[in-house]
Amino acid sequence: MREIVLINITGEDRPGLTAAITGVLAQGGVNILDIGQAVIHDTLSFGILVEIPSTEQASSVLKDILFTAYKLDQQVRFTPVSEEDYQHWVAGQGKKRHIVTLLTRKVTAEQLQRVSSITAQYGLNIDHIDRLSGRMPLDTPADKGKGCIEFSVRGEPADPQALRAEFLSVAQALNVDIAFQEDSLFRRNRRLAVFDMDSTLIEAEVIDELAKAAGVGEQVSEITERAMAGELDFRASFKERLALLKGLDVSVLDSIGASLRLTEGAETLFAELKRLGYKTAILSGGFTYFAKQLQAKLGIDYVFANELEVVDGKVTGVAVEPIVDAQRKADLLKELAHKEGLRLEQTIAVGDGANDLPMLAIAGLGVAFRAKPLVKQSAKQAISTLGLDGVLYLLGFRDRDGQL
Structure with a gap:
């Protein structure tokens, strides 16, 4: 019987880590169902959802992953995923996606908390968070800073106008800008x-x-x-x-x-x-x-x-x-x-x-x-x-x- 497992690896980023982990998976004949990786201040967060052909193979593959991660000084966590949960996840891929963009002179925790709370309130799920702005020195003058955080969210708000109104209200209160737009082909193809x-x-x-x-x-x-x-x-x-x-x-x-x-x-x-x-x-x-x-x-x-x-x-x-x-x-x-x-x-x-x-x-x-x-x-x-x-x-x- 096949096994579906989510593998999460965290630790200090280093060259060759992805190749080492996928090399172990390749030897076990594993299929990759999803993969994502982010590095924040030289700290790696690497997730990979895999389908292992059989339960017998799963034990051997996961043991080899654990050993390889140990050699690379990484922490590893395995999470079993049921086929029912996987199929539910697959069914969600047709949902609309939107982009929420936060623009500010200096990014604060309060700004991120308010934006993420509103998205959750309107039934939107955050899939990715990216920093689009460059790295800013700590002593950057308040009026010279430039910060931008982009949220990729999944779902369709029941009341888009109310969502926009709430974003506008928060933007005025915090002196930031919050944009909300559909993540369509045209967004990346304007001329x-x-x-x-x-x-x-x-x-x-x-x-x-x-x-x-x-x-x-x-x-x-x-x-x-x-x-x-x-x-x-x-x-x-x-x-x-x-x-x-x-x-x-x-x-x-x-x-x-x-x-x-x-x-x-x-x-x-x-x-x-x-x-x-x-x-x-x-x-x-x-x-x-x-x-x-x-x-x-x-x-x-x-x-x-x-x-x-x-x-x-x-x-x-x-x-x-x-x-x-x-x-x-x-x-x-x-x-x-x-x-x-x-x-x-x-x-x-x-x-x-x-x-x-x-x-x-x-x-x-x-x-x-x-x-x-x-x-x-x-x-x-x-x-x-x-x-x-x-x-x-x-x-x-x-x-x-x-x-x-």
Whole structure:
């Protein structure tokens, strides 16, 4: 009668251990049903589920494994598994899988406890836990740290919206980001990433900077704030703000462009996306004049933004159609996906304002970046703790995968 046994081996990691253990199993004609291995701080945890052809062989094989492990200074444990339990385990392989991603400046036990408790509460079983972020020195400044833990979970929550709401609540309480997404083929096969510009790729709202130069800074900033929060129609508010810039001398554009700062992580993100073969685009309610500068700096493939009309060296304050508003952004995302021969599931959209919500909603991965509460609640995913390169973690990218 065949025997099914789970073999767990722990101890100091060393070269050749896996070969030695599987060599013993090979001599006993053993079949491998499952296998997994992890090394944390040079300590090995190695599990292997085996089918041994007969009870007589089992005794000999397990004795040889015990002797080999002893020689290698490893601890070993054997757990018998019934055929009924094994078949139940096999039957579970059709269950949906999801990825829960924790992003934080510094990983703490409380963060992991809260995330794992919520997953258990909603009937999700954690299969794997991986650290995607690199090793951080102990004295890393609080605002410079970068931590990411990825949980691979099995099952389907009865109420996905309630699960997301609870993750969002915990994220706000602990000042972390928690993403929850289906672990599908498309997650690892995305090829187009589109971005808002103002307060997403750059740390400013350009129209507010232009308004300051025109002497109407407070008026325009107030309108911008309400528009980004979804309190005002973007299209109408854009025309209203632009009209206030009438007469602004075009000479100020260069100085404002030179003062704009890229958002944390932007250069890393675009360098890696380019290396991975992604097409990238700016879809902005801002101005083409400044978007073109970013295109040159970051190597962006497409730019769609609003034209700043200038006559006789002065801004006219008149909007040039078509205005890139919320619906236009979503339409452009569809057009670019079609042009590149991609499904929408293969696209990423990142933005911070209410006018970004339509494109975030239809993208395969929609990320609200350092966004207002309304936008964070409405978007599929949100990043507020880390920089733009945190988007890479949502793709399963590890720091060690990078070439920067």
